[in-house]
Amino acid sequence: MPGARAHDGVKTPFIAVPTTAGTGSEATQNAVLSQVGEGGFKRSLRHDNLVPDETIVDPELAVSCPPGVTAACGMDAFVQLLESYVSPKSGLLTDALAMSGMAEVRDSLMPVFADGGNMRARAGMAYAALLSGITLAHAGLGVVHGFASALGGFFDIPHGVICGTLIGAATRINIEELRKQRSHSPALEKYAWVGALMARHEDGSGNADAHLDYLVQKLENWIASLEIPRLGKFGVTPGDVDRIIGQTGIKNNPVALDTHRMREIFVSRI
Ligand SMILES: [Fe+2]
DSSP, rough: TOEEEEEOOOOOOEEESSSSSSSGGGSSSSEEEEEOOOOEEEEEEEEEGSSSSSOOOOOOTTOOOHHHHHHHHHHHHHHHHHHHHTTOOOOOHHHHHHHHHHHHHHHHHHHHHOTTHHHHHOOOHHHHHHHHHHHHHHHHHHHHHHHHHHHHSSSSOOOOOOHHHHHHHHHHHHHHHHHHHHOOOOOHHHHHHHHHHHTOOSSSSHHHHHHHHHHHEEEEEEEEHTTOOOGGTTTTTTGGHHHHHTTTTOSSSOOHHHHHHHHHHHHOOO
């Protein structure tokens, strides 16, 4: 990247105490700097020394988190787990963690949105968010986080809202492209496994096509039930699409997407 410099890794002592369940930053070497507006940017700084010295994950600290923040952060955690699970850089260990985390989101996200004092659900989401940080750090993320990175420099939109609002269309289009381009790809099979997990068919009952459809429908249901806003609510218009796409990286997406397909994802949630 032009003008990029290596971080020297110097930091003050760092104890991470998450008060939301979403980013998983308590388990990563990432830090983010952003400036919103014309000429805006959002850049990730990464260094081994930026991993927290200590992490305290206590679900009680998120009890006062309002429903809208709980929903957006929870969707961010799920998107991180799903995108790292289908990433070409995923492996057996990240797969196991991602599936465990997604099962917890399945069981906890709607209950904690309905009742913020539900400690079993708060704990499930804290666990899922922690795992999502570990899996994203090792396997990378896909097109939704590519959009989030580009959008974050131009508009003041909560990261979890961007991820949550785009994941339904992004998953549908990734699956469509995988079906067209590589009908037996490992990523397509993995999307089907996530659908089976969501449908509680972990025993392998049901068929892959039905599970793929179920996954997309489940995500759309979550977006509606959790009232995840559209991007247009934050001032994004169709005229912004080209410059956003121009800055969207998708190198760890499970399938290549052309500009037309990326536009389709984006425009569907304006
Ligand atoms: Fe994220």
